[in-house]
Every structure is written in structure tokens, then in C-alpha cells.
């Protein structure tokens with residue numbers, strides 16, 4: 001089989017050479033436990049300290065504001081559950097979020113609703129952005145948390161984080177942002193944006209899977225999700241994954257150092273896709289054009305099933321996605337595409353292509369050759385497309 005064309009980088013990324021080599025020494029000689037007093041253990045501790053400084057610097061935080069976790073999902077759970085329960089203790093049981101959050105946020109909020117919390121889901125409009133006026137209106141004296149993602153994993157929209165942070169700070173409400181898609185891809189500054197808590201994950205910026213971090217601003221209190229030893233200042237028990245943590249820090253440092261160059265390369269590839277695949281009749285770009293991650297392409301094609309498109313692309317060695325990796329395999333259309341107002345039947349026909357600096361223009365040309373062919377083929381065998389052609393159904397896009 002020919003070389004894979006991997007364009008599912010919002011799902012996960014390939015590890016960079018540098019991150020891989022940084023990890024190897026821990027699997028070999030540097031296997032110490034950072035809690036041990038002997039020199040091997042103390043060296044592990046030094047690597048953790050260094051990694052904490054590197055991760056903090058990448059988002060303009062202080063090292064003691066960084067807690068290492070097992071990834072984005074754990075960081076999301078820890079920030080939300082802990083802040084909600086602290087709110088509950090003060091009689092505040094109202095949370096504000098957006099309707100297009102990752103399931104790590106939405107399903108955590110479902111658990112809190114079972115405990116009696118009230119959750120307001122801010123709508124996003126056609127372009128996938130929340131409205132600041134909606135947020136202002138939603139905050140009450142019972143609000144204990146605002147949790148709104150930095151950038152969306154399906155349609156790539158970047159929320160007005162600075163404005164959200166300012167409103168929350170002024171209102172005295174803790175603000176958490178799931179920044180898993182943003183960190184390492186676009187500039188993120190927790191101080192300028194008044195962010196109280198933020199989650200990030202190694203495998204979304206060419207680091208390893210199973211490792212991430214939670215930023216918690218000095219003065220904001222969080223409680224542990226996992227009890228045990230005193231690691232991470234008593235906030236996250238368990239022997240530290242030094243190999244993963246250090247490797248993630250190396251990947252993040254590189255991602256930030258090369259951010260401008262990488263973004264430029266990605267935008268070139270992404271815009272080539274947008275320009276060429278928009279030529280397919282009855283297609284539509286999802287999400288805002290301007291406030292968009294450099295690597296994200298997401299389009300709907302009327303009259304087809306995204307899943308079928310993906311499987312046929314896979315036959316050509318093209319690894320893409322129809323939305324979020326987490327909802328693949330379920331028959332429900334993406335909650336994000338429904339939230340931007342797409343009808344069910346159109347939301348089913350989506351294609352997400354998320355590029356990385358490892359992709360080439362030649363790969364995009366291949367994608368732009370195969371996608372129109374496959375869409376045409378799928379439409380030919382689609383009963384819905386047939387009815388659209390006969391005028392029995394109306395085109396929506």
C-alpha cells in the first residue's frame with residue numbers, strides 16, 4: 001500500500017522526532033521515580049521541574065500553576081468537578097458553557113446535572129461563535145463556573161477568549177477553558193486573557209498520548225480527582241509519567257517556537273482544500289473563516305453520508321474524519337454541526353480534514369482529486385440525492 005496521507009490531526013498527531021528521542025532516555029536509563037531520594041530519583045525530579053517550566057512558559061503561566069495529568073479529558077474533569085463542588089459548598093449551583101464543547105466537558109456537566117446543578121448552554125450562531133451579550137445575560141449570583149472551549153475540535157472556530165475572560169473576572173466567576181486544540185497551534189496567554197484554569201494535551205501537538213496538564217491560576221483552588229501520594233502538590237496522586245511529561249514539554253516548546261512558520265504552512269494547505277473542494281456543487285464550509293484554527297477544514301456535502309466518504313478515502317490511504325473522533329461510530333450527527341444550524345441530513349455529510357506541518361501540497365492535490373470523485377459516486381447511489389435531483393426534496397446548501 002502507498003504511504004498514508006494522515007489528515008486527522010485534531011484527532012491525534014504523530015509524535016515529533018524530538019519528542020520521541022526525548023522520551024527514549026526515560027524508557028532506558030532514566031527510569032527513576034521522582035519521589036525517590038537517590039540520585040536517579042532526583043534526576044527524574046529535575047526533569048519534571050524543567051518540564052513544568054517549559055509548559056508554563058508556553059502559555060505565559062508560572063511553573064507552580066501547572067499540574068500534570070493523564071491528558072485533556074482528566075484536566076477537563078478535574079477543573080470542572082472541583083470548581084463546581086466548591087461552588088456548591090457556597091450554595092452556587094449554576095454553570096455556563098457552550099453548546100459545542102468536547103464530550104469531556106459536556107458529559108462531565110451531565111454528571112453534575114444529576115447532582116442538581118443547573119447548566120446554561122450558550123448557543124453558537126451560524127459561524128460557530130458564542131455571543132458575548134449572551135454570556136453577560138447568563139451570569140447570575142448563583143454562577144460558580146464558566147467553561148468555554150478555546151477552539152473547537154470539529155469546526156476549528158476560535159472563541160473570543162479575551163472578552164470572555166474579562167467578563168468572568170469582572171463578575172468574580174471562575175473561568176475554565178478547554179484549550180486542547182489551541183495550545184501549540186495559536187498563541188495562548190493565560191494572563192492577558194484572564195484565564196483561571198486551562199487544559200492542554202500532549203498528543204494534539206506532536207507529543208505523546210496519555211499526558212496533559214491543567215493550568216490553575218495562583219489563588220484559585222482545585223481539589224484532586226485522584227487521591228493517594230503527595231505528587232503534584234497533593235492535587236494529583238500517582239507516580240509521575242516522567243517520560244510522557246518531559247516529551248510533551250519538548251513537543252510544546254517546539255510547537256511554540258515554530259508556531260508562526262507552522263501556521264503559515266498549514267493555512268496554505270487548508271486554503272487550497274477550501275478553494276478546491278468548495279467547487280463541489282451543494283457543498284458548504286462549516287465554521288467561521290476568520291476566527292479559525294490554521295489546520296482546520298470542515299465541509300458538508302449534501303446528499304451523502306460522511307462515514308461512507310471516509311471509508312472510501314481510507315481505501316486510498318487518506319485518514320480523515322467526519323467530525324470528532326469521539327462520535328465516530330455513533331449514528332447521531334455531530335452536536336457541533338447541529339448547533340451551527342445544519343439540518344440532520346446535511347450534518348451527516350461532513351468531512352473534517354485537519355492538517356499538520358508534516359503534510360504536503362502534493363497530498364492536498366491527491367485529496368482534491370479523490371474527494372470530488374467519491375462525492376459524485378456516493379451521490380449517484382444515494383436515494384436522497386435522487387429525490388433532490390427530481391425536486392421532491394429541496395436543497396438546503
Ligand SMILES: *Cc1c(COP(=O)(O)O)cnc(C)c1O
Pocket residue numbers: 010011070071072073074076102104149151152153178179180181201202203204210211212
Ligand atoms: C482531544 C481533546 C480532548 C481530550 O484530550 P485527551 O488528551 O485525548 O483526553 C478534550 N478537548 C478537546 C477540545 C480535544 O480536542
